[in-house]
Amino acid sequence: MYTQVNGPLPGPQSKVLLDQWHNYEADVTGYQAKVVWDHAEDCIVTDVDGNKFIDWTSGVLVTSVGHCHPRMVKVVQEAVAKLINNYESPTEYRIKAAKALMEAVPKHFGKCFFLTTGSEVTETAMRLMKRRTGKFEILSFQGGFHGRTFASASAGGLPGPKRSYGPTMPGIIRAHYPNPYRDPLGFCDDGPEFKKYFDYLDWLVTTNSTGSLAGLIVEPYQGSGGFVFPPAGWLKRLERWARERGILFTLDEVQALYGRTGKMFAMEHEGLKPDIVTLGKAIGCGMPVSAVVATDDVFSCLSKGELSSTLGGNPVSSSVVPVILDIIKEQHLVENSAKMGAYMKEKLQAIADKSKYLGCVRGKGLVMGLEFVKDKATKEPAPELIHGLIDACAANGLLVGSVGAFGNVIRVAPPLTITREIADESLAAMEKAVLSLSL
Numbered sequence: 001m002y003t004q005v006n007g008p009l010p011g012p013q014s015k016v017l018l019d020q021w022h023n024y025e026a027d028v029t030g031y032q033a034k035v036v037w038d039h040a041e042d043c044i045v046t047d048v049d050g051n052k053f054i055d056w057t058s059g060v061l062v063t064s065v066g067h068c069h070p071r072m073v074k075v076v077q078e079a080v081a082k083l084i085n086n087y088e089s090p091t092e093y094r095i096k097a098a099k100a101l102m103e104a105v106p107k108h109f110g111k112c113f114f115l116t117t118g119s120e121v122t123e124t125a126m127r128l129m130k131r132r133t134g135k136f137e138i139l140s141f142q143g144g145f146h147g148r149t150f151a152s153a154s155a156g157g158l159p160g161p162k163r164s165y166g167p168t169m170p171g172i173i174r175a176h177y178p179n180p181y182r183d184p185l186g187f188c189d190d191g192p193e194f195k196k197y198f199d200y201l202d203w204l205v206t207t208n209s210t211g212s213l214a215g216l217i218v219e220p221y222q223g224s225g226g227f228v229f230p231p232a233g234w235l236k237r238l239e240r241w242a243r244e245r246g247i248l249f250t251l252d253e254v255q256a257l258y259g260r261t262g263k264m265f266a267m268e269h270e271g272l273k274p275d276i277v278t279l280g281k282a283i284g285c286g287m288p289v290s291a292v293v294a295t296d297d298v299f300s301c302l303s304k305g306e307l308s309s310t311l312g313g314n315p316v317s318s319s320v321v322p323v324i325l326d327i328i329k330e331q332h333l334v335e336n337s338a339k340m341g342a343y344m345k346e347k348l349q350a351i352a353d354k355s356k357y358l359g360c361v362r363g364k365g366l367v368m369g370l371e372f373v374k375d376k377a378t379k380e381p382a383p384e385l386i387h388g389l390i391d392a393c394a395a396n397g398l399l400v401g402s403v404g405a406f407g408n409v410i411r412v413a414p415p416l417t418i419t420r421e422i423a424d425e426s427l428a429a430m431e432k433a434v435l436s437l438s439l
């Protein structure tokens with residue numbers, strides 16, 4: 001057994017610390033299992049009471065190579081002892097990071113630039129699209145999530161990050177993102193050309209744009225929106241639509257990158273060639289690093305001094321970038337994601353078949369969503385089940401988080417190192433929790 005839960009949660013130490021936490025820090029984050037993490041190794045998290053859990057969160061799709069991978073720990077310790085920060089001048093760490101990253105991305109890209117968070121790279125991608133074209137409108141998608149800063153939240157299509165934070169940035173045109181599970185407009189099974197959808201998109205842009213559309217930003221699947229995967233071929237058709245309109249195409253792979261979907265980059269599933277790709281989360285596996293990668297043509301719009309960051313490209317964060325890429329290759333994590341993802345999806349579907357409330361299991365590789373509904377026929381969302389389910393999973397030794405436009409989706413995103421044994425133990429925990437649900 002990998003897991004061990006010694007009593008009701010929170011355990012006594014966790015309880016003391018959780019109470020203390022909210023004396024000092026605002027209680028504004030989302031709902032999580034009542035557990036204070038102490039340390040973690042690979043897929044196993046140990047809390048301050050010594051309880052052990054299997055992690056299906058990977059932070060939030062961050063620790064793809066497993067928690068505290070010994071090679072990452074070693075390189076960070078070495079880097080920290082040498083140089084913690086510098087500014088706008090290269091270090092060997094930063095140069096090696098950029099080289100390794102550019103060798104890993106598809107060949108049509110020209111250069112990268114390092115920043116710190118996903119929100120920052122969204123902002124930078126939007127700025128690049130506007131700067132390169134001299135235009136100011138951006139097309140984005142309902143249900144999308146690109147970050148919590150002002151422009152990235154404005155591009156996003158979820159109300160949460162921008163509640164009372166408006167009016168949001170002008171110049172954003174938001175379109176429908178096709179969702180095969182909820183498709184009242186019939187956009188998803190309309191043939192390989194998606195004619196109905198693209199007629200709608202033409203109409204939307206024609207009636208909303210002032211003629212200043214610079215580009216679009218889209219996620220290969222909508223993570224925060226509820227792990228919504230568009231129908232196969234839609235992204236490729238969208239790319240063609242962008243080319244026909246003469247606008248730039250940004251793919252937000254902040255969470256989809258590095259094997260998460262069973263390919264090194266999600267763009268590989270349909271051979272997409274975006275002008276810009278935004279990368280975050282697993283490129284640092286917990287160290288704060290993100291990157292915007294673009295064609296030379298896109299970067300040519302910036303002159304010296306136009307892009308910079310206090311912490312972006314710092315030696316400690318940069319030190320892990322090539323090491324993570326090595327680990328992914330050496331441990332065959334992309335292949336493991338495809339294999340274990342298929343295995344877990346089949347088992348999860350079997351749980352759904354037995355459950356009254358698990359309406360949809362969807363995903364690619366090791367990123368899946370479990371959508372809970374009150375009734376499988378009406379598909380009415382059942383967000384009221386989610387907190388209880390998170391707690392029940394934790395009581396069974398499994399850590400999960402929730403997402404979704406309706407707050408009714410559980411995330412399945414373990415480290416890509418997960419083995420059959422760990423998967424089986426965690427699936428049993430999930431099955432027990434799901435089958436105990438009632439409304």
Ligand SMILES: Cc1ncc(COP(=O)(O)O)c(C=O)c1O
Nearest residue numbers: 117118119145146147223254255
């Ligand atoms: C697709 C996507 N883009 C951007 C972001 C924002 O990243 P960050 O929280 O690092 O700013 C996220 C975070 O969840 C994300 O999932």
